[in-house]
Amino acid sequence: MTNSTVISFSDIKAAQPISGWQEFLVEGQGFLHTASAAVEKSRKVFTPEILYNIIAMAIEKFVMAALMKHGTMPYNHTMQDLVEAMDTTFPHAIDELRDGLLKMGEYQDICDLDGFRITPPEMEDIPAMLAMAHTLKGLVVQKLTT
Secondary structure (H helix, E strand, C coil): CCCCCCCCHHHCCCCCCCCCHHHHHHHHHHHHHHHHHHHHCCCCCCCHHHHHHHHHHHHHHHHHHHHHHCCCCCCCCCHHHHHHHHHHHCCCCCCCCHHHHHHHHCCEECCCCCCCEECCCCHHHHHHHHHHHHHHHHHHHHHHCC
């Protein structure tokens, strides 16, 4: 006869926050502020491609802050992985942003070295990306307080 241990419901603990989530939030706010100020001031040095990357970094940082605060991580850091992790952790929270976020992920496919592809966005695409990032920031801040 083998000696087995039975796990009861009281042994199961809720996920614990992963340290460093606050830094991700602050970094996301910094990236978003930089992109917003560059667009507002029409700084020519910030090309659509540079703005896209800054906005994508803000989005990644916001998602990581929310996930880490709730004790989870995405499988990877592609936009699709970030969206899937948010959907799993916070069902329906990003329903209105999902399609736009996934579309953002189509501009760069840099994970596969053989299929490496970058398609720079147009400047006309940037305001919608900024709006998404601002909306996501609001959702994340809300999730961090619940």
